[in-house]
Amino acid sequence: MNESGFDSGSTLxxxxxxxxxxxxxxxAQLDTxxxxxxxxxxxxxxxxxITDLKELLNIL
Known part of the structure; x- marks a missing residue:
């Protein structure tokens, strides 16, 4: 993650x-x-x- 420039705290x-x-x-210490x-x-x-991908809208 460090090499890519992503912050693990803001990655799901x-x-x-x-x-x-x-x-x-x-x-990798990522939220899941x-x-x-x-x-x-x-x-x-x-x-x-989640059981339906539409539920991602409530998480993101």
Whole structure:
């Protein structure tokens, strides 16, 4: 993130895979949005969880 000039505090990772998308973002200290359209139960901590992409409008 530092090389690209982005500020991790103003970057949001949106993903549908808890391991690669959300886990990777957490390792990079990014806030996360888990896109979970099938409402699959999980124990992973995410800042936001959505089931419809339209919900992003309320987050952004």
């Amino acid at each position: 990772m949106i993903g549908d895979n808890l391991l690669t998308d959300i886990g990777g973002a957490r390792n 949005v888990y896109f979970n359209p099938n409402k699959i139960p999980h124990q992973e901590k995410t800042e936001f969880e």
